Amino acid sequence: xxxxxxxxxxxxxxxxxxxxxxxxxxxxxxxxxxxxxxxxxxxxxxxxxxxxxxxxxxxxxxxxxxxxxxxxxxxxxxxxxxxxxxxxxxxxxxxxxxxxxxxxxxxxxxxxxxx
Numbered sequence: 001x002x003x004x005x006x007x008x009x010x011x012x013x014x015x016x017x018x019x020x021x022x023x024x025x026x027x028x029x030x031x032x033x034x035x036x037x038x039x040x041x042x043x044x045x046x047x048x049x050x051x052x053x054x055x056x057x058x059x060x061x062x063x064x065x066x067x068x069x070x071x072x073x074x075x076x077x078x079x080x081x082x083x084x085x086x087x088x089x090x091x092x093x094x095x096x097x098x099x100x101x102x103x104x105x106x107x108x109x110x111x112x113x114x115x
Contacts, residue, residue, distance in 0.1 A: 010042070010046055010047075011046070011047055012039065012041060012043070012045040012048060012081075013045060013052060013080070014048040014049060014050045015039070016037065016039060016050070016059070016066065017048075017050040017054075017055045017058060019037050020037070020058050020059050020062055023035045023062060023064055024058070024062035024064070027062075032063075034064075034065060034089075035062060035063060035064040035065070036064065036066075036067060036112045037065070037066050037067065037090075038067045038069070039066065039067070039081075039084075040068075040071065041068065041069075041070060041076075042070065042071065042076045042077065043070045043076045043079075045077070045080050052080065056083070056084065056087050056088065059084070059088045064088060065085075065089045065090040065112075066084045066085050066090040067085065067091055067093070067111060067112065068081040068084065068090070068092045068093070069101070069104050069105075069108065070092060070093070070094045071094075071098070071101065076094060076095075078094060090111075091108075093107065
């Protein structure tokens with residue numbers, strides 16, 4: 001019910017890349033296995049050192065889908081999130097208000113379970 005969203009300087013690509021490296025090294029290695037990553041953010045990428053193309057290539061090679069939940073009191077920035085989710089086979093959920101968060105979480109959980 002109560003949700004506090006703190007704005008700030010985000011390093012979205014650095015966080016995604018770091019998570020992808022960890023998942024690639026520690027997840028199961030069965031052929032065809034899909035990994036998933038969920039990022040909750042306002043989409044405001046500011047200071048990452050990681051490059052978009054390199055991050056997407058790493059995600060694809062590691063077979064990791066990105067699911068993003070964009071939430072902000074203002075309109076969330078979605079351009080980078082749209083690209084990350086589209087190119088990895090994930091999905092972007094844009095929240096207009098915090099009451100939609102529960103349904104988005106349920107949708108993300110269901111999507112992750114699908115092969």
